[in-house]
Amino acid sequence: NAGVTQTPKFQVLKTGQSMTLQCAQDMNHEYMSWYRQDPGMGLRLIHYSVGAGITDQGEVPNGYNVSRSTTEDFPLRLLSAAPSQTSVYFCASSYGTGNNSPLHFGNGTRLTVT
Amino acid sequence: AQKITQTQPGMFVQEKEAVTLDCTYDTSDPSYGLFWYKQPSSGEMIFLIYQGSYDQQNATEGRYSLNFQKARKSANLVISASQLGDSAMYFCAMREPLNMRFGAGTRLTVKP
Numbered sequence: 001n002a003g004v005t006q007t008p009k010f011q012v013l014k015t016g017q018s019m020t021l022q023c024a025q026d027m028n029h030e031y032m033s034w035y036r037q038d039p040g041m042g043l044r045l046i047h048y049s050v051g052a053g054i055t056d057q058g059e060v061p062n063g064y065n066v067s068r069s070t071t072e073d074f075p076l077r078l079l080s081a082a083p084s085q086t087s088v089y090f091c092a093s094s095y096g097t098g099n100n101s102p103l104h105f106g107n108g109t110r111l112t113v114t
Numbered sequence: 115a116q117k118i119t120q121t122q123p124g125m126f127v128q129e130k131e132a133v134t135l136d137c138t139y140d141t142s143d144p145s146y147g148l149f150w151y152k153q154p155s156s157g158e159m160i161f162l163i164y165q166g167s168y169d170q171q172n173a174t175e176g177r178y179s180l181n182f183q184k185a186r187k188s189a190n191l192v193i194s195a196s197q198l199g200d201s202a203m204y205f206c207a208m209r210e211p212l213n214m215r216f217g218a219g220t221r222l223t224v225k226p
Contacts, residue, residue: 099167
């Protein structure tokens, strides 16, 4: 059972560089999302998708892009990295969007921007 | 927007004792779901327990139970018989249709 797979686990970028965080799930979940975790702030939603071809912004979308070409994959792109994007990033998915649907998380990516 | 508040940044508990982690929430929706997640030092997010707003009984999962007081809008996590492996960050969360909103978390340390 792979669940939600995120790569890479760690990444260091210089200001202005771009990169893509990969996320894949094998549970046939329609809903996928990206969160960032910062100390004292819990997790905040960056972007989400309710199905292939459908994406939308969350609470903190600036500086990030996403796409959803397949049900399984939901990559997160940092367009021009900034030190404020230093964070731990989590990809998460759920079967639906109902109130009783828990999110299943990947293991996270620790990103440092210098 | 809905809000989740965890007022205890850190908690200590003696091994084998019970501990309660506080969570209050704010919503005007009659239908909602409340969740608790555990984040050990290794970093992964582990789903522990779920409580629906219409559930008549408090949720339980092994040593975890949720003390749900709807009128007070609180959903406290109770861990019985604490173990050293329970040392971790614990997050309370509320499911919105297109988001799961998290509290800031409580760091629990279990002392031997």
